[in-house]
Amino acid sequence: xxxxxxxxxxxxxxxxxxxxxxxxxxxxxxxxxxxxxxxxxxxxxxxxxxxxxxxxxxxxxxxxxxxxxxxxxxxxxxxxxxxxxxxxxxxxxxxxxxxxxxxxxxxxxxxxxxxxxxxxxxxxxxxxxxxxxxxxxxxxxxxxxxxxxxxxxxxxxxxxxxxxxxxxxxxxxxxxxxxxxxxxxxxxxxxxxxxxxxxxxxxxxxxxxxxxxxxxxxxxxxxxxxxxxxxxxxxxxxxxxxxxxxxxxxxxxxxxxxxxxxxxxxxxxxxxxxxxxxxxxxxxxxxxxxxxxxxxxxxxxxxxxxxxxxxxxxxxxxxxxxxxxxxxxxxxxxxxxx
Amino acid sequence: xxxxxxxxxxxxxxxxxxxxxxxxxxxxxxxxxxxxxxxxxxxxxxxxxxxxxxxxxxxxxxxxxxxxxxxxxxxxxxxxxxxxxxxxxxxxxxxxxxxxxxxxxxxxxxxxxxxxxxxxxxxxxxxxxxxxxxxxxxxxxxxxxxxxxxxxxxxxxxxxxxxxxxxxxxxxxxxxxxxxxxxxxxxxxxxxxxxxxxxxxxxxxxxxxxxxxxxxxxxxxxxxxxxxxxxxxxxxxxxxxxxxxxxxxxxxxxxxxxxxxxxxxxxxxxxxxxxxxxxxxxxxxxxxxxxxxxxxxxxxxxxxxxxxxxxxxxxxxxxxxxxxxxxxxxxxxxxxxxxxxxxxxxxxxxxxxxxxxxxxxxxxxxxxxxxxxxxxxxxxxxxxxxxxxxxxxxxxxxxxxxxxxxxxxxxxxxxxxxxxxxxxxxxxxxxxxxxxxxxxxxxxxxxxxxxxxxxxxxxxxxxxxxxxxxxxxxxxxxxxxxxxxxxxxxxxxxxxxxxxxxxxxxxxxxxxxxxxxxxxxxxxxxxxxxxxxxxxxxxxxxxxxxxxxxxxxxxxxxxxxxxxxxxxxxxx
Numbered sequence: 001x002x003x004x005x006x007x008x009x010x011x012x013x014x015x016x017x018x019x020x021x022x023x024x025x026x027x028x029x030x031x032x033x034x035x036x037x038x039x040x041x042x043x044x045x046x047x048x049x050x051x052x053x054x055x056x057x058x059x060x061x062x063x064x065x066x067x068x069x070x071x072x073x074x075x076x077x078x079x080x081x082x083x084x085x086x087x088x089x090x091x092x093x094x095x096x097x098x099x100x101x102x103x104x105x106x107x108x109x110x111x112x113x114x115x116x117x118x119x120x121x122x123x124x125x126x127x128x129x130x131x132x133x134x135x136x137x138x139x140x141x142x143x144x145x146x147x148x149x150x151x152x153x154x155x156x157x158x159x160x161x162x163x164x165x166x167x168x169x170x171x172x173x174x175x176x177x178x179x180x181x182x183x184x185x186x187x188x189x190x191x192x193x194x195x196x197x198x199x200x201x202x203x204x205x206x207x208x209x210x211x212x213x214x215x216x217x218x219x220x221x222x223x224x225x226x227x228x229x230x231x232x233x234x235x236x237x238x239x240x241x242x243x244x245x246x247x248x249x250x251x252x253x254x255x256x257x258x259x260x261x262x263x264x265x266x267x268x269x270x271x272x273x274x275x276x277x278x279x280x281x282x283x284x285x286x287x288x289x290x291x292x293x294x295x296x297x298x299x300x301x302x303x304x305x306x307x308x309x310x311x312x313x314x315x316x317x318x319x320x321x322x323x324x325x326x327x328x329x330x331x332x333x334x335x336x337x338x
Numbered sequence: 339x340x341x342x343x344x345x346x347x348x349x350x351x352x353x354x355x356x357x358x359x360x361x362x363x364x365x366x367x368x369x370x371x372x373x374x375x376x377x378x379x380x381x382x383x384x385x386x387x388x389x390x391x392x393x394x395x396x397x398x399x400x401x402x403x404x405x406x407x408x409x410x411x412x413x414x415x416x417x418x419x420x421x422x423x424x425x426x427x428x429x430x431x432x433x434x435x436x437x438x439x440x441x442x443x444x445x446x447x448x449x450x451x452x453x454x455x456x457x458x459x460x461x462x463x464x465x466x467x468x469x470x471x472x473x474x475x476x477x478x479x480x481x482x483x484x485x486x487x488x489x490x491x492x493x494x495x496x497x498x499x500x501x502x503x504x505x506x507x508x509x510x511x512x513x514x515x516x517x518x519x520x521x522x523x524x525x526x527x528x529x530x531x532x533x534x535x536x537x538x539x540x541x542x543x544x545x546x547x548x549x550x551x552x553x554x555x556x557x558x559x560x561x562x563x564x565x566x567x568x569x570x571x572x573x574x575x576x577x578x579x580x581x582x583x584x585x586x587x588x589x590x591x592x593x594x595x596x597x598x599x600x601x602x603x604x605x606x607x608x609x610x611x612x613x614x615x616x617x618x619x620x621x622x623x624x625x626x627x628x629x630x631x632x633x634x635x636x637x638x639x640x641x642x643x644x645x646x647x648x649x650x651x652x653x654x655x656x657x658x659x660x661x662x663x664x665x666x667x668x669x670x671x672x673x674x675x676x677x678x679x680x681x682x683x684x685x686x687x688x689x690x691x692x693x694x695x696x697x698x699x700x701x702x703x704x705x706x707x708x709x710x711x712x713x714x715x716x717x718x719x720x721x722x723x724x725x726x727x728x729x730x731x732x733x734x735x736x737x738x739x740x741x742x743x744x745x746x747x748x749x750x751x752x753x754x755x756x757x758x759x760x761x762x763x764x765x766x767x768x769x770x771x772x773x774x775x776x777x778x779x780x781x782x783x784x785x786x787x788x789x790x791x792x793x794x795x796x797x798x799x800x801x802x803x804x805x806x807x808x809x810x811x812x813x814x815x816x817x818x819x820x821x822x823x824x825x826x827x828x829x830x831x832x833x834x835x836x837x838x839x840x841x842x843x844x845x846x847x848x849x850x851x852x853x854x855x856x857x858x859x860x861x862x863x864x865x866x867x868x869x870x871x872x873x874x875x876x877x878x879x880x881x882x883x884x885x886x887x888x889x890x891x892x893x894x895x896x897x898x899x900x901x902x903x904x905x906x907x908x909x910x
Binding site for chain 1: 340343381382383429431432434461462464465492544548550551554555557558561562563564575576577597598601602605608609610611612613614615616671675677681682683684687688689691692694695696
């Protein structure tokens with residue numbers, strides 16, 4: 001029977017092995033999935049929830065059969081209807097203390113609702129799973145309200161939380177959950193994910209390189225708008241680095257400044273890396289490899305000055321400074337080297 | 339049930355790492371001096387809630403009050419399984435409002451149902467609302483004789499002082515790494531979990547001072563190992579790598595100023611799926627430990643397992659403190675950029691390249707060494723201030739190739755001397771040895787003295803630079819006539835301050851810069867401005883660098899110094 005069980009995730013080998021080694025009895029009550037964005041934390045958590053609730057014999061952490069009552073309630077896609085699976089993505093609020101005890105409906109799940117809800121019994125008689133995706137709390141109150149239930153929860157409850165910024169959670173929350181780190185995805189894994197999402201081979205391969213270990217980032221990089229920004233910034237960068245009359249930095253607008261700076265920095269990093277480590281280095285922007293190699297290698301002090309200016313530009317870009325000014329600063333940083 | 343719940347300490351003897359708290363509480367109970375309100379504060383997983391539960395049993399135990407409850411009598415058992423009517427554990431984070439506190443207050447006045455006292459354990463007490471806390475004050479100050487309150491919180495500073503002052507406070511400490519390892523070893527052997535020393539240490543680091551974190555990890559790791567032994571490798575697979583090995587390799591590459599090595603280490607860490615944010619954090623911790631080891635290796639005992647502490651102390655010998663501080667600054671900046679949604683790997687690479695390549699630059703090293711020598715009041719002449727003479731450091735730079743090592747060595751020595759020099763300079767120097775350097779070094783104190791007497795002169799003084807020491811007079815240079823005139827009427831005041839600080843009577847001469855100098859002087863206040871003419875930035879540098887007492891951030895910040903030195907060079 002257990003041969004029919006599946007657990008459909010790509011990557012995350014470590015977490016997969018980790019949970020496979022556990023059973024419904026040894027699984028702890030709270031886990032915090034951490035790791036860079038776009039490494040499959042939420043997807044993994046949903047599959048794990050489905051597996052834990054699956055009623056097929058042998059199911060559990062091993063996988064789910066996809067045909068039992070419980071799995072059918074986990075209808076395809078993100079939209080699940082299983083009453084023993086509570087999912088909430090994003091910010092949690094504390095909730096109105098005077099609101100009558102009710103059932104969770106819609107998007108306004110609050111910490112108080114949760115505490116009430118979780119003290120109830122399971123509908124289908126098995127376990128209950130709570131998933132807080134990208135968990136973050138609107139107020140310290142809403143986080144603190146969960147502390148006690150996170151420490152000593154009712155039996156049969158598994159709480160899964162995912163975040164890419166564990167530093168932003170309360171220490172007391174993190175200490176009550178087991179940290180499971182999700183590694184960055186390997187390029188091959190990203191390629192597979194992209195192909196499943198309907199990208200063709202070639203673009204999937206490009207996305208895999210640009211993604212830097214994150215499927216979300218890869219998909220963003222393949223986004224048409226993003227791609228045109230990238231080529232625009234790159235063209236500008238090479239013209240500035242060639243020492244010619246650098247054109248206007250039209251990419252430096254309020255909306256695109258942060259992304260633009262990151263693209264410039266990636267190219268600058270590759271330029272410096274080629275200078276210090278030679279051909280052996282793996283480029284972050286391999287698609288511009290030829291152009292990068294054509295650039296004159298720079299002296300180390302010039303490299304330091306450029307990187308320092310770019311760091312400074314990023315910092316300034318976060319404050320309320322006209323984007324064109326930041327763009328100008330970046331232009332100076334690059335042309336000065338050239 | 340979780341390991342940390344099964345192994346919640348049941349007696350004070352089991353409560354590890356909190357000796358001071360345990361000793362005080364024990365002797366208080368034994369001498370019968372129970373307070374009516376306690377506040378346990380400390381970081382997560384340090385034993386606050388456990389101590390509160392133990393204390394409750396100490397009070398209620400049939401053989402009590404005793405510091406060693408038997409945990410078998412009916413009272414202890416009732417408390418242990420949470421069925422006692424007289425020991426109430428309240429989650430103040432969920433029941434934090436005034437109405438809930440009113441209910442509590444109303445219940446307090448009734449006598450205990452079966453036990454000696456009524457004990458209220460109020461956990462997460464910092465989350466009480468302002469109104470709730472205030473409604474609690476009267477009860478907390480003068481409760482009925484049968485009531486004891488134990489408040490536990492991770493953030494005592496968020497409680498109103500009126501609550502704090504009504505409680506006996508006990509501060510729980512982070513659990514030191516060796517203590518944590520010892521406790522885990524004890525529990526592991528009782529639970530038949532096979533685990534090696536390296537893995538124990540690795541768990542203790544990951545737990546970051548919280549014993550609860552450590553025990554949950556221990557439990558999961560053993561479940562993961564499925565009856566086999568837990569090793570450090572198991573942990574990396576189970577919880578994802580912390581990049582400790584990569585961090586250690588990176589520290590080596592950084593210390594060796596190996597740019598290619600830095601890039602390739604980061605690359606392999608990334609290939610191994612290490613989280614770059616975590617790697618940055620590990621690096622910061624590693625350099626922090628090196629810094630601590632340089633100051634006093636004994637201080638590492640709490641934070642590192644003995645073997646690692648020894649290794650850190652060993653390595654710290656080769657890395658000068660100034661280097662560590664510079665890396666730390668760059669890493670912290672990278673962390674903040676990465677946290678704000680940036681690309682963590684890119685930020686890490688950029689920060690480390692900045693560091694490694696700066697060190698690699700012979701002329702910069704030479705410059706830094708010269709400046710350090712100047713700070714120490716050594717012999718090298720000051721770079722000329724006028725534009726037509728090129729700054730000597732570059733000209734004097736040692737030949738390429740041999741340069742980095744010797745220059746760095748020079749800088750280290752000088753850096754050590756600097757501290758000595760500071761001590762010496764705090765006493766007035768003997769007459770006859772007065773040099774321009776000394777005057778510049780003392781300029782901040784002189785300014786301070788004058789400003790202390792006449793605050794209105796502060797602005798003018800800030801524009802002044804100590805230009806020369808000629809014939810027993812100090813020449814102050816001003817970029818403009820206005821500020822010089824402002825000070826003109828108070829020269830006597832300045833002279834008095836000079837005499838006070840230096841112990842010598844010197845005349846003070848005010849001089850306004852000539853036209854040729856103006857550009858330089860006028861740009862001086864624009865300290866941080868990257869776009870400012872670098873010559874001006876450079877001209878400003880020696881003066882500030884020569885004043886060790888200068889509280890100015892720039893003088894403290896080698897980075898800033900480097901960045902304008904840098905610009906100076908790259909523009910030339």
